[in-house]
Amino acid sequence: MRPQPGDLLRVDGRASVQFDGGRALTFRVVSVGPEVPHTHWIWLTGYVLNRRGVATAKREIFVQTTGLHRHDGIRTPGRARAARPYAARNDQGDGRAARHGEGVHARADAR
Incomplete structure (x- = not known):
């Protein structure tokens, strides 16, 4: 298997003994670095993902292409939603809540 940028792989002992077992x-x-033709070893740069699909470390690994396989059993995290912490519940972004005095009011002594 020749990996491409963006591929999600499960790297285990079949790719290199350093990833054997647990x-x-x-x-x-x-x-993806150039493959060493006679041995089928290759340098990969990428991110180690946890069970939730969140990147935990950036690494460079040297592995055998014959031992690599795709991993599709992990969900990747979606984009985080932008929070609007100071918006009123009925604020639709059109300023209506502010015009009617329904937004969050600042206290005079707040710093």
């Missing part, structure tokens, strides 16, 4: 990891590929 040291296997889920890896999101960022860049």
